[in-house]
Amino acid sequence: MATVNEVCRLVRSKNAGPYWVTVDFFFKDAESYARYARSPALGGDTFARLFGADPALVKYFPVDSLHVLKVSYPRTSPQGGEVERDMHCGQQYVRLLDIELD
Structure with missing residues (x-):
């Protein structure tokens, strides 16, 4: 199975305000996007x-x-709370790189 890191040319995470985080998956090409963007492995259960x-x-x-x-x-x-370890969420994407996609 392919991993996120193999089918995306870039994956980044960032804060989307004080209460949300956004992860962007930039797929390498149209074929990869069509095949993997709706993979259950990127579903809510993974997050x-x-x-x-x-x-x-x-x-x-x-x-x-x-x-x-x-x-x-x-x-x-x-964001910015007492237990905050990545205030801008710039490192959150790393956990997703090795996710195997269907």
Whole structure:
């Protein structure tokens, strides 16, 4: 099975305000995007397991013309809180790179 790291030319994460995080998956080509952007492996259960997000609140924004999938999920605690370890969420994507896609 292919991993996220193998089918995407870039994966990045960033804060989307004080209560949300967004992950952008830039697929290498139209074929990879068509095959993997809707993979169950990128579903809410994965974001729940890796980031503690409520799977029902995970949002998906496919950008077909750019072969990009944006996924947003709520933070478990607000940005800048006492337990914050990555205030801008720039390192959150790393946990997703080895996810095997169907």
